Amino acid sequence: MSHFIEFRNVSFRYREDQPWVLVNVSFTVQADEWLAIIGHNGSGKSTIAKLMNGLLLPQQGEIFVDGIAVNEESIWDIRKRVGMVFQNPDNQFVGTTVRDDVAFGMENHGLPRQLMLKRVQSSLAAVGMSDYQAHEPHRLSGGQKQRIAIASVLAVAPQLIILDEATAMLDPKGRLEIMETIRQVQETQDLSLITITHDLKEVIKADRVLVMNQGRTWLEGTPREVFAAKDALRDIGLDTPFVTKLAAELTAAGLTIQREPLNHQELLEELWTLHSKM
Amino acid sequence: MDITFKDVSYIYQPNTPFEHRALSNLSFHIRSGSFVAVIGHTGSGKSTLLQHLNGLLRPTAGEVDIGSYKISAEGKTKDIKSLREKAGVVFQYPEHQLFEETVEKDIGFGPLNFHVEQEEIKRRTQEAIEAVNLPEELLQRSPFDLSGGQMRRVAIAGVLAMEPEVLVLDEPTAGLDPRGQREIMDMFSALHKEKKLTTVLVTHSMEDALRYADHIIILKDGRKHMEGPPLEVLVRKEELEQVQLDVPEVIQFLSGVEEKLGYSISYHNQDIAQLAKELVAMVKGGR
Numbered sequence: 001m002s003h004f005i006e007f008r009n010v011s012f013r014y015r016e017d018q019p020w021v022l023v024n025v026s027f028t029v030q031a032d033e034w035l036a037i038i039g040h041n042g043s044g045k046s047t048i049a050k051l052m053n054g055l056l057l058p059q060q061g062e063i064f065v066d067g068i069a070v071n072e073e074s075i076w077d078i079r080k081r082v083g084m085v086f087q088n089p090d091n092q093f094v095g096t097t098v099r100d101d102v103a104f105g106m107e108n109h110g111l112p113r114q115l116m117l118k119r120v121q122s123s124l125a126a127v128g129m130s131d132y133q134a135h136e137p138h139r140l141s142g143g144q145k146q147r148i149a150i151a152s153v154l155a156v157a158p159q160l161i162i163l164d165e166a167t168a169m170l171d172p173k174g175r176l177e178i179m180e181t182i183r184q185v186q187e188t189q190d191l192s193l194i195t196i197t198h199d200l201k202e203v204i205k206a207d208r209v210l211v212m213n214q215g216r217t218w219l220e221g222t223p224r225e226v227f228a229a230k231d232a233l234r235d236i237g238l239d240t241p242f243v244t245k246l247a248a249e250l251t252a253a254g255l256t257i258q259r260e261p262l263n264h265q266e267l268l269e270e271l272w273t274l275h276s277k278m
Numbered sequence: 279m280d281i282t283f284k285d286v287s288y289i290y291q292p293n294t295p296f297e298h299r300a301l302s303n304l305s306f307h308i309r310s311g312s313f314v315a316v317i318g319h320t321g322s323g324k325s326t327l328l329q330h331l332n333g334l335l336r337p338t339a340g341e342v343d344i345g346s347y348k349i350s351a352e353g354k355t356k357d358i359k360s361l362r363e364k365a366g367v368v369f370q371y372p373e374h375q376l377f378e379e380t381v382e383k384d385i386g387f388g389p390l391n392f393h394v395e396q397e398e399i400k401r402r403t404q405e406a407i408e409a410v411n412l413p414e415e416l417l418q419r420s421p422f423d424l425s426g427g428q429m430r431r432v433a434i435a436g437v438l439a440m441e442p443e444v445l446v447l448d449e450p451t452a453g454l455d456p457r458g459q460r461e462i463m464d465m466f467s468a469l470h471k472e473k474k475l476t477t478v479l480v481t482h483s484m485e486d487a488l489r490y491a492d493h494i495i496i497l498k499d500g501r502k503h504m505e506g507p508p509l510e511v512l513v514r515k516e517e518l519e520q521v522q523l524d525v526p527e528v529i530q531f532l533s534g535v536e537e538k539l540g541y542s543i544s545y546h547n548q549d550i551a552q553l554a555k556e557l558v559a560m561v562k563g564g565r
Contacts, residue, residue: 249554
């Protein structure tokens with residue numbers, strides 16, 4: 001079993017008299033993989049996230065996490081494996097101190113005290129917040145709050161972390177810090193990562209991208225493959241990175257770009273090669 | 279309306295252990311009809327600044343002039359109501375403030391409070407809903423049955439129905455998808471020109487600041503860190519880094535071109551297609 005997550009023909013709607021939010025969705029996520037999910041508002045991205053840890057259950061189809069079918073009986077096993085961080089950190093704090101807050105999830109899972117003490121230390125260290133143990137969470141800055149939220153999730157030692165627009169409320173530098181934190185953790189521990197985001201700078205760093213449109217999986221591939229479909233992406237309300245747009249215009253203006261560039265460096269290399277040939 | 283801050287300081291909970299100085303001796307001038315972007319990271323004083331623009335806060339020291347209105351620590355509050363008719367604020371996530379039974383009533387709520395005639399409210403509601411690109415059929419619906427993007431447009435229409443001369447926008451695109459973001463910003467840009475508004479945009483997006491604003495103010499710890507036209511301010515890498523901001527991507531790219539290929543192409547608000555043409559000319563040795 002190499003898939004960590006598998007969606008098999010999943011359909012979901014919130015109420016019987018409402019339209020389907022997800023229609024026949026199938027995909028897999030491998031262990032240690034970083035998958036980015038993008039799509040317009042209302043395309044079903046967040047619903048997918050909530051289905052993955054049993055916050056919602058599908059009406060049709062099946063979902064497997066680490067080989068276990070997600071249902072009401074397995075929810076607690078699933079949640080040990082899948083941690084989530086949401087957009088607004090203020091809605092996620094329960095403890096009066098950072099330390100208590102990080103411990104909360106572990107208490108729910110009934111971990112022994114000695115282990116909890118150790119994990120509080122190690123997960124706060126992982127996000128660079130060791131000096132804040134006795135602070136009140138709600139007095140921290142937005143970026144610091146999100147790091148605490150991530151530490152709380154890490155403490156439960158999940159195998160998958162889902163970031164559901166977890167950096168949307170941060171400024172650009174705050175976003176970068178959070179993503180670097182997560183990447184470092186991912187490199188040192190076995191961890192799959194799913195990010196749901198509109199931030200293209202995040203998307204291009206993922207291993208694979210899943211594009212959702214109107215409740216269906218619309219396109220799946222590496223960032224390079226996905227952004228190559230730039231016109232089609234724009235038609236479904238999504239944006240493409242600056243270099244992708246510029247490369248398209250350069251092609252339209254008569255240059256032959258060899259390989260779809262993903263960042264400045266790659267596009268500059270292309271230009272340099274072309275220039276030295278002239 | 280011209281907006282002038284003269285040595286404005288604002289202190290939250292003065293003379294208590296929680297005393298916090300959010301603005302320090304802040305001075306600047308915004309010309310009537312300009313589109314200003316205010317940038318700064320969390321805690322830099324942006325929100326405090328914008329709450330001065332319609333008198334929600336009055337300065338602890340100094341004076342704020344908005345058109346003929348003067349707001350200072352000692353001043354009387356009697357004029358503040360008419361100032362609020364002139365200066366409309368679109369707060370962050372404005373859809374959280376919707377409350378009426380129908381979209382129409384929600385949009386008309388502001389003007390009703392200012393005793394605008396029913397006929398006139400109807401006219402303004404009509405105009406506002408067109409400005410935000412919502413179909414008329416929605417007027418009789420509950421605002422809570424709409425999608426997130428539509429709810430935000432309703433909330434914005436409510437501010438427009440006041441027919442403000444100054445429009446203050448606090449991160450108006452937060453949480454929207456890319457198309458939604460572009461549509462909302464293009465809408466504000468069109469309104470700004472059409473109604474000759476004075477627009478103040480609080481944003482994290484250097485791209486939006488570059489694209490829409492004609493004047494930039496960057497705050498740091500409640501003080502003015504940088505100020506000027508976008509093409510002068512947004513290219514100063516080191517100073518921007520001091521406040522954890524990046525140079526807009528197109529400008530970063532052009533300095534990459536200069537470093538790697540030795541050609542300098544200046545940015546003058548050209549779109550990507552035009553930029554591509556200039557790059558092609560450069561590569562082909564036409565310049």
